[in-house]
Amino acid sequence: MFSKIKGMSNTVKGILLAGFASVSWGIAGVITQFVSQNASIPAPWFLSARTTGAAIILLAVSAIVFKGKIFNIFKTWKSIATLVCYGLFGLAANMGSFYVSIQDGNAAATTILQYLAPLFILLGAFIFQHKKPVKMDIVVFVIAIVGVFLSITKGDISQLSIPMGSLIWGLISGVTAALYVVLPRTLGKENPPIVVMGWGTLVASIAYNINHPVWTDVPHLTTGAILGVLGIIFFGTLLTFSTLIYATRFTSSEVISLMDALQPVSTFILSVIFFATAISLAEVVGSILVIIAIYLLQFSAPKQGIEL
16 A cells, blocks of 8 residues: 555656646746747847857756766767757757747747647657558548638638748748657656756757857847846746656656647646736637647557657
């Protein structure tokens, strides 16, 4: 009996931790809207600052916890090439497209578009691994398309609730979020996740700093802007990732993935509270449909041998 109680307690702990991580991502999305729109911080400088700060923190924590083992990731040229691809096409591309999409539109819509990442993973499996779709996949695609349609048009096909540029960059953030999940899988089997993310973020930082060094053309930073950038690094990187890693000690990855739904929900709520974002019934229904579609996909994908 005590073992059962302990098991239930651990499951609850895992759910709460995973939920907290998802809400933190939602908070980071709303702060990103403040930084990009209200604080008017240009994307090139912000991305250099964010990746540099996050890389330093993640690698410092990794060095303290794992010491010299953090360099094991460089043992083979294959792992180095994989790391570079992860840093450029996963992390850097995702952070950049997510920021620009929010800058042109809003955090609520962009978060829903990025939430489609598992759908893009499934689509990639069909295209590159030749995995044939089953009936559930077709149902999921239809539900997701209807959900996105309602979310970005408010049910009126003649208009978009966000600019076309924001929609395109939001969809790109969904695709790159899929790459963010898929690319580091082989590295994650032999190295701690936080180490992989630390080095990957450093690769992204180098790329962004080559484009726009963080020490040049520094924008005017108010106290709010500085707190915003630090908040994104804290909530969007350090806090969320460390919490998720800790959550895996108490519950399964399936349960953790289901708690991802709290990210778009929390972003919607916070957007309404802090930015007075007008959310229509059609957008709410559309967002719910997208969340349902991803839930169904996460249940059916393992049976097809697809990792989401």
